[in-house]
Amino acid sequence: MKILSIVPGVQVANFNDKTILFGCPPEVIKFLDHQNCPPPDTIVLPDTPYRFDVLQNCTEFPLYSFLFVQGNFFKGKKLRIVGTPLHLKANRKLLRLTLLGPTRKEYQELGGYYWFDDLYNESRAMALKNKDGMELSIDDFVEFIPFESGRAVLSDGITIEHKGVDKFSIQGEPIDISFQVEQNPPYDLRNDFVSNVPIHFGATVLGGASGFITDKPCSSLLLHYNSELMLIDCPPYLQQALNARGISTTEIRSIFLTHIHDDHCNIFPLIRLSNKIKLITTKEIFWMAMMKLSLQTLLPLEDLAHMFEFIEVKVGETTEFFGVQIEPHYTVHSIPTIGATFHMKDRGENKSIVFIGDNKSFHDIEDLVAKGIVRKEKFELIQKKYTEKYDILFADGGMGILHGDPKDALKSKSDRIVFMHLEKLPSEFDATFSHAVAGKRYTIISGTKDSYLIRTMQILADSFKNISHHWATALMNNFHIVHINAGDVIFKQNEPSNGLIYIILAGRCSVMMHDGKQLDIKAYKEAGDFVGDMAVLDEYKTRSASIVASTPVVLCAIEERLFYHFIKDEKRIDGLKKLWLIRSEIEKSAPFNEFADNVNDRIARAANRFEVQEGETIVAQGSKETGFYIILDGEFSVRHNDTKVRDLHSGEMFGEYRSLDDTVRNATVTATRAGVLLKIDSGEIRSIVDSAPVFHFSMREIMIRRARELKKLGKKKAKNKKSSYS
Secondary structure (H helix, E strand, O other): OEEEEEEOOEEEEEEOOEEEEEOEOOOHHHHHHHOOOOOOOEEEOOOOOEEOOEEOEOOHHHHHHHHHHOOHHHHOOOEEEEEOHHHHHHHHHHHHHHHHOOOHHHHHHOOOOOOHHHHHHHHHHHOOEOOOOOEOOHHHOEEEEEOEOOEEEOOOOOEEEEEEOOEEEEOOEEEEOOOOOOOOOOOOOOOOOOOOOOOOEEEEEEEOEOOOOOOOOEOEEEEEEOOEEEEEOEOOOHHHHHHOOOOOHHHEEEEEOOOOOOOOEOOHHHHHOOOOEEEEEOHHHHHHHHHHHHHHHOOOHHHHHOOEEEEEOOOOOOEEEOOEEEEEEEOOOOOOOEEEEEEEEEOOEEEEEEEOOOOOOHHHHHHHHHOOOOOHHHHHHHHHHHHOOOOEEEEEOOOOOOOOOHHHHOOOOOOEEEEEOOOOOOHHHOOOOEEOOOOOEEEEEOOOOHHHHHHHHHHHHHHOOOOOHHHHHHHHOOEEEEEEOOOOEEEOOOOEOOOEEEEEEEOEEEEEEEOOOOEEEEEEEEOOOEEOHHHHHOOOOEOOOEEEEOOOEEEEEEEHHHHHHHHHHOOOHHHHHHHHHHHHHHOOOOOHHHOOHHHHHHHHHHOEEEEEOOOOEEEOOOOOOOOEEEEEEEEEEEEEOOEEEEEEOOOOEEOHHHHHHOOOOOOEEEEEEEEEEEEEOHHHHHHHHHHOHHHHHHHHHHHHHHHHHHHHHHHHHHHHHHHHHO
C-alpha cells in the first residue's frame, strides 16, 4: 500500500489499484492531478466539515470526475463514499440537490412562481437516465458506506477504521487528516504587485476556467459599481483570489449568485466576514444555496440564512441596486441557473455588462425547444443577449453537454465578448473573442481618486460616532493617499514613529513580530482597519510590531499630531484606551483572535468590564437576566439542575442562549476563582450578531455544542437513574 500526503487535510491510499481519498476540500481533483495521482473511486469524509474558512466535504466534482471524465457512468460503476451516518445523510442530499435540482415538493414549499414548473421539467429532461429512459437517483451513482462500530468494510475486502476525530486507518495503516495550516489553491493566481485605481463601472476577472482545468481558477467575476465591489459567483479559495487582486474580503459588499454548482458557489467564507453580505438571486437559488451550506456545515438553514441579507430578483423585472439596474434571466442548465444584465448611467448614456451564466449551446437548446421542454420565449431572451449591443458580454464557452459554444456569439454586436469556462479559446476565435483570465480588468466607466475620499469618510464615521463637522473637515483636508506594493514594509518593529497613522482603504497587511529568535505573523489588518494609531498615545513613539503589505495596499495617511488633537478635543482618549485594552484582552483567545478589528471594536465599545469574587453567582438557572459575558480572567462552574456541566476559563463566554433566543437561563454560572468579566447587554449583542456574520456563526457553533452537552448530560442522568432502579 502507498499513502500520499496531497495537501494539509488530504491523504490518499493506493491499494490494489484502488484510490481511497481521505478529506475532500474544494478542487481536490486538481490537487491530485498535480501529483499525478489517479482520481478516487472511494472518498472518506472527514469529521471536521470546515477548517480555516474552507469546507472539507466537497464531493460534487470528484463525483462528476468519476462518472464522466473517467467514464464510470457508462461502465455502471459507483463512487464509494464512507463516513458517519450523519455525514452520509447530509452528503447524499447535497449531491442530489446539486446534480438533480430541487424536487417538485421542494418547489411547492417555496411557493408558486411562473417558472418553477419549467425549471423542474428542464432538470428532469437533462437528468441522467438508464437504458429504459428512467431517471436515475443518487444511489444509482454512489454507494454510501457508513462506519458501523467504527469500521467500514468495502465490497473488495478493504477495511477502514475510524480511530478518532479526523483519524482513520486502512488495512492497519494510520491516516491522520487533522491539520493546523491553511490550504492554498492548486494554481497560480498571478498576484498583482501594485494597487489599481477604483473603477466606477466595470469588471475584474477572478477566474475563467472550469472545475476540471487544473492550472487555472474557476469562473468568477468582480463587478465594480460606484467603486464598490460585487462578486458574481464565489470561487473556491475566495480570500486568496481576492488578495491576488489587492482586495481584502472586507471590501466585498454583495454577491450575485447564478447557481449552486461547486465551482460557482463556495460561499462559506462569506459567513466568516465582519460585514453582512447582500446575496442577490432568485428565491429558489437562495434556498438551494442555504440548503447546500447547511448540509456541508451541519448548521440549521434558518440560522445560516440570517447571516445574509437576501435580495430577491425576478426574471422579467428590473431590480434597482444603489444606482445599478439588474435584469436577471434564466439560462438552460442542469439545475436552476440565472445570469443578468447590469446597467449604469454615464452622463445620461446607458452602459451595460451582460453575464450570461452557465448555459447550454444554442444547438442543444433548439432541440429542447422543439421537444417542448424549454419555452421559446426563454430561448429568444437568451438569443437577444447574444445579438444586441452591450459594452461587455461575458459568455459561457465551455462546450460539452452542459455548456455553450463560442460560435453562438458570432452575431453579437457587443463591444467586447469574453468567454468563460474555458482553458483557452479555440484558435479559430483568437482574433474574434477574448478569454477570461484571472487578473484581467474591464473598465466601462472610469473611477477617480475621489473614491478614496469617500472610503475615508465612511471609515471615520463608523469608527468615531458623532464626529463633529469641524474635525471631519480638518481630517479630510489633511490626509494623503499612499500606494504600497505587495511585500513592502509599512512599519518596522522598534523603529521610531514617522509621525503618521494609516487607515487601510484597500488590501491586506500582516502584523509581524520578532521575539529575537524568529519572525511570526501575529494578526492581519484589512481594509477598514487603522494601523499605527496606538502610537499616538505612546510616550516613546516606537512601533511594537512590523506591518507588511500582504497584497497591494492603499493607505490613507493622517498626521499623528492632528489625530491626537482630534481625539483630545473630542474627549475620546479614555474611550480609545478602554477600547484598545479590551480588544487586546479578548484577542488573546478564540474565536476573537480570528475576528477583524472592526468586530472586536464593536464588542469592546459595547462591553462593561467588572471584577467578581470567588463564590459569586453571575447568572442563576431560571432567571430572566439578559447579559452576555466574556471571561477575561478567573474560573467559573456551570451547573444544570445542580449537576456540574463544565468549567469555564479565560477567553470563553456564556449567556448566549438568553441574550439571543429569549429563553430563561438554562444553567447557573458561579465563580470558583476571582476574576474579571465583560458584560454586554442583550440589545447590543444582538446588534453585533446581526451585523457581523463571523460572530453570529461562532455564537451558533457554541450554542449547538452546549445543547449537545446538555443532551448528553440528560442521557447520562437518565441512564444512571435507570440503573439505580434495576
